[in-house]
Amino acid sequence: MQKATTSKMRGRMRIMLLLFMFCGFAVILVQLFKIQILDGEKYQSYAMRQQTRSTTLGAQRGTIYDRNMSALARSATVWNVCISPSQLDADTWDETAQKLSEILEVDKAEILEKATDKTSYYKIVKKGVERGIYDQVLAYTTEKEIDGVFAEEDAKRYYTYGSLASTVLGFCDYDNNGAYGLESYYNKTLSGQKGMVVSAKNAWGSDMPYKYQQKFEAQDGGSIVLTIDQSIQHFLERNLETAIVEHNIGNRAAGIVMNVKTGEILAMSTKPDFNPNDPYTLQDPAAQAQLAQYVEGTKEYEAKRKELWYDQWRNKAISDPYEPGSVFKIITSSTAIDNNLVRMDEHFYCTGSFSVSDRDIGCWKRGGHGDQNFIEGMKHSCNPVFIQLGQRIGGDRFYDYIENYGLGELSGIDLPGEANGILQSRELLNKEGMVELASTSFGQTFKVTPLQLITATSAAVNGGKLMQPFVVKQVLDSQGNVTQTTQPVVRRQVISEETSATMRMLTEEVVAGEGGSGRFAAVPGYRIGGKTGTSQKLDLDPNIHILSFVGFAPMNDPEIAVLVMLDEPELDDAFGSTIAAPIVGAVLSETLPYLGYEAEFTAEELAETEAEVPYLVGETPHDAQAKLTALGLKTRMVGTGTSVLRQIPQSGQTMSKGGTVIIYASEEEMSDAILVPDVVGMTAQAANAEIVGKGLNIELRGVPGDGVPTQVVEQWPLPGERASTGDVVLVTLAEKEEEIPGAAQAANAAAETEDSV
Numbered sequence: 001m002q003k004a005t006t007s008k009m010r011g012r013m014r015i016m017l018l019l020f021m022f023c024g025f026a027v028i029l030v031q032l033f034k035i036q037i038l039d040g041e042k043y044q045s046y047a048m049r050q051q052t053r054s055t056t057l058g059a060q061r062g063t064i065y066d067r068n069m070s071a072l073a074r075s076a077t078v079w080n081v082c083i084s085p086s087q088l089d090a091d092t093w094d095e096t097a098q099k100l101s102e103i104l105e106v107d108k109a110e111i112l113e114k115a116t117d118k119t120s121y122y123k124i125v126k127k128g129v130e131r132g133i134y135d136q137v138l139a140y141t142t143e144k145e146i147d148g149v150f151a152e153e154d155a156k157r158y159y160t161y162g163s164l165a166s167t168v169l170g171f172c173d174y175d176n177n178g179a180y181g182l183e184s185y186y187n188k189t190l191s192g193q194k195g196m197v198v199s200a201k202n203a204w205g206s207d208m209p210y211k212y213q214q215k216f217e218a219q220d221g222g223s224i225v226l227t228i229d230q231s232i233q234h235f236l237e238r239n240l241e242t243a244i245v246e247h248n249i250g251n252r253a254a255g256i257v258m259n260v261k262t263g264e265i266l267a268m269s270t271k272p273d274f275n276p277n278d279p280y281t282l283q284d285p286a287a288q289a290q291l292a293q294y295v296e297g298t299k300e301y302e303a304k305r306k307e308l309w310y311d312q313w314r315n316k317a318i319s320d321p322y323e324p325g326s327v328f329k330i331i332t333s334s335t336a337i338d339n340n341l342v343r344m345d346e347h348f349y350c351t352g353s354f355s356v357s358d359r360d361i362g363c364w365k366r367g368g369h370g371d372q373n374f375i376e377g378m379k380h381s382c383n384p385v386f387i388q389l390g391q392r393i394g395g396d397r398f399y400d401y402i403e404n405y406g407l408g409e410l411s412g413i414d415l416p417g418e419a420n421g422i423l424q425s426r427e428l429l430n431k432e433g434m435v436e437l438a439s440t441s442f443g444q445t446f447k448v449t450p451l452q453l454i455t456a457t458s459a460a461v462n463g464g465k466l467m468q469p470f471v472v473k474q475v476l477d478s479q480g481n482v483t484q485t486t487q488p489v490v491r492r493q494v495i496s497e498e499t500s501a502t503m504r505m506l507t508e509e510v511v512a513g514e515g516g517s518g519r520f521a522a523v524p525g526y527r528i529g530g531k532t533g534t535s536q537k538l539d540l541d542p543n544i545h546i547l548s549f550v551g552f553a554p555m556n557d558p559e560i561a562v563l564v565m566l567d568e569p570e571l572d573d574a575f576g577s578t579i580a581a582p583i584v585g586a587v588l589s590e591t592l593p594y595l596g597y598e599a600e601f602t603a604e605e606l607a608e609t610e611a612e613v614p615y616l617v618g619e620t621p622h623d624a625q626a627k628l629t630a631l632g633l634k635t636r637m638v639g640t641g642t643s644v645l646r647q648i649p650q651s652g653q654t655m656s657k658g659g660t661v662i663i664y665a666s667e668e669e670m671s672d673a674i675l676v677p678d679v680v681g682m683t684a685q686a687a688n689a690e691i692v693g694k695g696l697n698i699e700l701r702g703v704p705g706d707g708v709p710t711q712v713v714e715q716w717p718l719p720g721e722r723a724s725t726g727d728v729v730l731v732t733l734a735e736k737e738e739e740i741p742g743a744a745q746a747a748n749a750a751a752e753t754e755d756s757v
Contacts, residue, residue, distance in 0.1 A: 059155065059191065059192030059193055059194050059218040059219055059220055059221060060075050060077075060155050060192065060218070060220040060221065060478075061075040061155055061157060061172070061176060061190050061191055061192065061220075061221045062075075062189065062190040062191075062192070062220070062221035062222045062223035062224065062476070062478070063075070063223040064169060064182060064183075064190075064223065064224055064226065065223065065224070065225045065226065066225075066226050066228050066229055066230040066233075067225065067226060067227055067228060067229050067266075067473060068229065068230065069225065070160075070230045071160050072159065072160055072161060072164070072165060072169060072226070072228075072230065073157060073158070073159050073160070073169055073183070073276070074157075074158055074160065075155040075156065075157055075158070075176075076130075076155065076156055076158055077131075077153055077154075077155060077156075078127075078128045078129055078130055078131075078134075078153075078154050078155065078156040079129045079134040079151040079152065079153060079154065080124050080126070080127045080128070080129065080151060080152050080154050081100070081104060081124070081125045081126050081129050081134070081137055081149070081151050082122045082123060082124050082125060082149075082150055082151065082152060083111070083114060083115055083122065083123050083125055083148055083149055083150075084121060084122045084147075084148040084149075084150070085114070085115050085116065085117055085121075085122075085123065085148070086121065086148075087147045087148035088115055088147070088148040089146070089147065089148070092144070092146070093112075093115055094112070096144070096146055096149065097111040097112050097115065099140055100125060100137065100149070103133060103136045103137055103140070104125060104126045104129065104133065104137070106125055106126050111125055122150075127154065127174065128154065128156045128174075129151070130156075134151055137149070137151065138151070154176070155176055156176070157171070157172040157176060157183075157276075158277065159171075159275070159276045159277050161230065162275050162277065163237075163273050163274060163275045163276070163283070164230070164233055164234065164237065165228060165233050165237075165267075165268070165269065166181075166273045166274050166275065166276045167181065167268075167269065167270045167273050167274075167313065167314070167315040167316070167317075168181055168182060168228065168268050168269075168315065168415065168471065169181050169182055169183060169276055170182055170183040170184050170185075170276065170313075171183060171276035171279040171313075176191070177191060178190065178191070179279075180279075180313050180416070181313075181315065181415065181416070182224070182226075182414075182415065182471065182472070184416055185414060185415055185416045186224055186414075186472065186475075189221065189222045189224065189475055190221045190222065190223070190224065191221050192218065192219050192220045192221030192222075192478065193218065193219040194218050219478070220478040221478065222475055222476055222477050222478060222483065223475075223476040223478075223480070224472050224474070224475055224476070225472070225473045225474040225475075225476065226471055226472060226473060227259075227264035227265050227266060227470060227471055227472070227473045228265060228266060228267060228268070228471060229266050229267065231594055232257050232266045232267045232591050232594065233266075233267040233268075233269065235267070235587050235590040235591055235594075236255045236257055236267040236268075236269050236562075236587055237255075237267075237269045237271065238637070239255075239564075239583050239586050239587050239622070240253045240254075240255050240269055240271040240564070240583070241271055241640055242621050242622065242637060242640050242665070243564075243566060243579075243583050243622060244271055244272065245640045245641060245642060245665075246620040246621055246622065246640075246641070246642045246643070246665075247566060247569040247570065247579060247620070248569065248570035248642075249566050249567065249568060249569050249570075250567070250568035250569070250570060251567035251568040252270055252271060252272060252316050252567055253270070253271050253316075253564070253565065253566045253567065254269065254270045254271075254316040254317040254320070254450050254564075254565045254567075255267070255268070255269050255317070255450075255562070255563065255564045255565070255583075255587070256268050256269075256317050256450055256451060256454050256561075256562070256563045257560065257561070257562050257587065257591065258454050258455070258458060258469065258560075258561045258562075258563075259559060259560065259561075260458035260459075260461060260462040260467070260552065260558050260559060260560070260561045261462055261467075261488070261558075261559055262467060262488040263455070263467030263468050263469045263470055263488055263489070264469075264470065264471075264473070264488075265413075265469055265470065265471045266560070266591075268315070268317050268318075268471070269317070270314070270315055270316040270317055272284035272286075272287075272312065273312060274312045274313060279309075279313065280309065282305075282308055282309075282312060283312065284312060287308045287311065287312060290304065290308060291304055291305055291308060314417070315415065315417060316450070316565075316567075317449070317450045317451055317565075318411075318413065318415055318417060318418045318419065318449055318450070318451045319417045319418065319419050319449070320419065320449065320450075320567075321419050321420075321421045321422055321447035321448055321449050322447055322448070322449075322450075322535070322546050322565065322567065323443065323444055323445070323446065323447055323535040323536070323537070323538070323546065324443045324447075324448055324453050324533055324535060324548065325442075325443040325444065325533035325534050325535030325546065325548060326381045326442060326443055326531065326532055326533045326534060326535075327443060327453060327457065327531045327532070327533035327548055327549070327550050327563075328440075328442065328443030328453075328533070329378070329381065329386050329441075329442060329443065329531060330456075330457045330460050330503065330507065330531050330550075331401065331402065331405055331407070331456060331457070331460070332386050332389050332390060332393070332398075332441050332442070333378060333386070333389065333503070333506060334401075334460045334495050334499055334500075334503050335389075335393055335397070335398060335401040335495075336389040336392060336393055337495075337499045337502050337503070338401075338495045338496060338499040339393065339397065341389065341392040341393060342374055342389060342392070343374065344373065344374050344375055344502075345373050345374070346373060346374050347371055347372065347373050347374075348371075348372055348373075348374065348377050348382070348384065348385045348388065349370065349371050349372075350363055350365075350368040350369040350370060350372065350377075350380075350382050350384045350385065351368045351384075352365065352366050352367055352368035353368075353384070354383065354384035354387050354388070354438075356387060356433070356434055356435055356438045357433035357434065357435050358433070359435065361383065361384075361387060361438055361439070362383070363382055363383045363384055364381065364383065364534065365380070365382075369382050372385075375506065375509055375513075376515075378506045378509065378510060379509050379510050379513050379515060379516045379517060380515065380517060381510075381517045381531075381532055383442045386441045386442045387438045387441050387442065389441060390434075390437050390438055390440065390441025390442075391434055391437065391438070391441075393441075394430075394437075395426065395428075395429030395430035395431075395434075395437055396426065396429075396430060398429055398437065398440065398441075399424075399426045399429050401494070402423060402440075404466070404492060404494045405456040405459060405460075405466065405494055406452060406455055406456055406459075406466050406491065407421060407423065407448045407452050407453070407456055408420060408421040408422070408423035408446075408448065408452070409421070409452075411451055411452055411455055411468065411469050412468045412469075412489075412491075413451060413468070413469045413470060413471065414470055414471055414472050414486075415471060418449070418451070419449055421446075421447055421448040421449055421452055422446060422447040423446045423447075423448075424436050424440050424445060424446050443533065443535060444535060444536065444538065445538060450548075450563055450565050451469060453548075453550070453563060454550060454561055454563040455467065455469055456494075457531070457550050457552075457561065457563075458552075458558075458561045459494050459495070459500075460494075460495065460500060460503045460507075461500060461503050461504050461507060461529065461552050461555075461558045461561075462500065462558060463497045463500050464493050464494050464495040464496055464497055464499065464500045465490045465492075465493055465494070466490070466491045466492050466493075466494050467488060467489065467490060467491065468488075468489040468490075468491050470486050470489075472486060473485070473486055474486070504529060504552075504555050504558065506529075507529030507530055507531055507552060507555070508527060508528070508529040508555040510529065510530055510531055510532070511528045511529055511530050511551070512527070512528065517532045517581075518530040518531065518532050518549065518551070518581050519581075520578060520581040520582045520585060520626045521549060521551050521581040521582065521584045521585035521588070522585060522629070522630065523553075523585055523588050523589045523592065523629055524599065524601070524629065524630065524631075524632045525598075525599025525600055525601050525632075526553055526554055526588070526592055526597065526599060526600075527553065527554045527555040527556055528551055528552070528553050528554075528555065528585070528588060529551065529552045529553070529555045529558070530549060530550055530551035530552060530581070530584065531549070531550055532548075532549050532580070532581060533546075533547070533548035533549060533550075533580070534546075534547055534548075535548075537568075544568055545568070545569065546565060546566065546567050546568070547565070547566045547569055547579045547580045548563065548564060548565040548566070548580050549563070549564055549580035549581045549583070549584045550562070550563045550584070551563075551581075551584040551585070551588055553588055553592055553597075554592070554597060560588070560591060560592070560595070562584045562587050562588055562591070563584075564580050564583045564584050564587070565580070566579065566580055566583075579622075582622040582623060582625065582626040583622055585625075585626060585629060586622060586625050586626075586629070586635075589625075589629050589634075608632075608657070610654050610655065610656055610657065610699070611631040611632055611633055611654070611655055611657055612631075612652065612653070612654055612655075613628075613633070613647070613649050613650070613651050613652065613653045613654075613655055613661055614627055614628075614631070614651055615651035615652075616628075616644045616647045616651070616661075616663055617643075617644050617645065617646065617647060618643055618644065619643060619644050620642065620643055620644075621637055621640075621641070621643075621644060621663060621665045624644050624647075624663050625637070625663070628661050631657070632657035632658065633655060633657065633658070633659055633660070633661050634658065634659065634660040634661070635660065635661055635662075635663060636660050636661070636662045636663070636726070637663055637665060638662060638663070638664045638665065638666070639664055639665045639666025640665055640666060641665035641666045642665075643665065644663045644664065644665055645664050645665065645666070646663070646664040647661060647662065647663050647664070648661070648662045648724055648725065648726035648727060649661065649697070649726065649727065649728050653728060654699065655697060655699055655728060656697075656698060656699050656700055659697040659698070659699070659728070660697055660726060661726065662725060662726035674694050674695055674696060674722065674723050674724065674725060674727075675694075675719075675720055675721075675722060675723075676694075676696070676715075676717045676718065676719055676720065676721045676722070676723050676729060677690045677691060677694055677719060678715075678719035678720075679691060679712050679715055679719075679729075679731060680712050680713065680714065680715055680719075681711055681712060682711065682712050683709075683710060683711055683712075683736075684700060684710055684711075684712070684731075684733055687712050687715075687731055688700075691729050691731070695725045695726070696723060696725070696726070696727055696728070696729050697726060697727065697728045697729070698728070698729050698731055699728050699729070699730050699731065700731055700733060701730065701731065701732045701733065702732045702733045702734060709735065709736040710733045710734065710735060710736055711733065711734065711736045712731050712732065712733060713732055713733065713734040714731075714732040715729060715730065715731050715732070716729070716730045717729065
C-alpha cells in the first residue's frame, strides 16, 4: 500500500515538473517572440547605439547671389569641437579642460560638467569654430596625444555686405537653418542634406578598425540668384539711412525698386535694420535705449528684447499695411478714366474743402486751388477733385477696381511674412452719405502694404498689366546648373493700354509740369513720373503722418518704379512732396545711369554747359541734393546727419554740368589730399578721365567747334599741387597742334630761361 502511494506521488511530481518546464519554455518563447518579433526594431536600435558611433558631416548651405552673381550670403566650413566622456583620461582631463577653455573661450566648469556625463558618447563643447581656433585645438590634442577630443565639420553662414538687404535675406539660426526672410522661405533648397560617418565600437567603447566604418557623403544645398541688384540696393539703403537721420523718422522707413514690366524686385529695404551676421544684437540706437529701461535678466527685460528683435527683423515693405494717402489717387484717376467718367479738359473748382453728407472734407491746401482742369487737379493733388471722381465711380465699381489692382490681397511674392492689407468693405463704400467712399478716393481709412501699392501703381503705367512681384530669378543645384527659372507672371489686365498711356502723361505732369507736387523728384535729362502721398494715422493719432512717393522712369517707356515710405517723421509741415519726393529723385538719379539710360537734353539745356554751385550749408542732405540735381550737378554725400555742414566746391564756383559736389553731413573730415595730375597735352576725353578718376571735378574752357581735334594747353591748379576730393581743375582747350610739353615741363623750362637771363 505504501509503495503504491509513493509511486503515485512520484508520477504527480513528474507531471508537475513537466508542467513547470512547459510553462517555463512557454514564457521564454513568448519573451523571445516579443523581443525578436514584436520589439525587434527597438532592440536592434539599442544594439546599434551600443555597437556603433555616428558622426555628422555638415552639408554646405547654398549661396545667395544678386542678379549679377555677386555673393550676398555664402557658407564656409567650420568645426564643432566635441568630447567623448568614455574615452577621456581622468588623470589629465582637468588640464585638458583648462586648455580647451582658454582656446575656445568656454567656461571650464561647463566643460568638466559635460566630461562627467558618461551616458553620452559625445558632447559638443563649442559649435562653429573657425579654422584658426580649430587648428589650435588639433595641435594641442596631437602634441599631448589626447583621446576623446575630436571635431566634426559643419558650415557657418556669412553675409558679405553686412546689413545690406538684411530684411530680405533674413538669417540662419545656430543650427544653420533659415530663420527669417529668404533663408527661411528657401530653406529646403539652400540647406542640402547632412552626411554621416558610422563606425563600429568594441566592448570598451573605442573605434574599431577603418574597415568597420561606413561613410554617407553630405549633399550640398542649391543656390539662388536674386532679382536684386547689389548696387541699386546700396543706392536705396544709403538714401533711406540719410532720410531717417535728417527727418528723425520715428517708426522706420521702407523702400522698393521694381521693374514695372516684369515684377522683378531690384531693391527692397527697411531701415533701421540689422546685421544678419549678428542678428541678435540690436542695431537701432532707439531700440537699445528702450531695452536699457529694463533690468537685465528679468522676465520683462527678456520679453522686451524679443519684441525688439522681431521689430528689427520684420520686413516693413511687405508686412506693415499703412494708409497710402494721395499715391492712391493714381488708382482713383485710372478707374475714372478707364470708365470715361472724366475728361482731361474738364474743370473743377476747389475752395479748400468739399461737403460730403454732414461734413466738410478739407483739401491739403487750406485756401483751395481755385479753378483748375483735371490735369492740374492731378498735379496739385487736390482732394475735392478726387472726392468727386469717387462719387462718379460709385462703391461697387470702385471696389471691383481696387480688388483687380491687387490691393488688400497677397501679391504672391516669394518672401515670408506678407500681410493682406485692410480695405473698406463693399457695403461701406456703398453706404448712404458716401463719406467712406470719399475718404477712400484720396487714400485714407484703409491700409495696404508698400509692395501692394508699388505693384498696383506700376500696373497703371506699364500698359495696365498687374504683375506678380518676385525676388528669386533662378535656382541652381550644388554644381551651379540652373534647375529653375522664374518667368514674369501677368496676374490680370486691370485697365486698358489707352488708359495706361493717359496715366503716364498725368504722372509725368506731376513731376515735370509747372507747379507739380512731385517736382522735387525731377532728374534733368530724364522723363520722370510719380505721385506724392501724405497720410494720417487716423486709427492712432491724426497728428502722426506717413510720407510717401512713388516714381517711374523713363516715362516714354516705363521700366523702373521706386517707392519710398517714411513712417512718423518728426516735422511740423510734413508732406510727401517735399520730403519723400527728393529721396526718390536721388535714388533714380543714381539708378538710371547705372542701368545704362542716357540723359537726353534739349538744345537749350545743352547750350547751358555750366552751373553755379549754390550755398548748401544748413540744408537737409536731400534738399541739397535736389537743388544740385535740378542744376545738372551730381552729389556725393559723406556721413549722415540732419544738415549739410560743409560743401566742396564752395558756393559761387562754376562747374561743368555733370560734375560732382561733395556735401558733408557729419563732422567727418577729409583725410585724403590728392596730387593734381598733369593733363596738358591730353585730349579733353583723356583729361576728363584722369581728373575725375582722381576724385576731382573738371571744368573745360575754350572748347572749339564740333569735329575739331583738341588738346589741353593750360590747367589750374598746376600738376603736383595738393587738392581736396571734389575740387575743380580748370582746363583750357585749344585746337590740336604739335606736341605740347606737360605743364610741369613747361614750368621748368620757363624757370631755366629766367635763370639764364
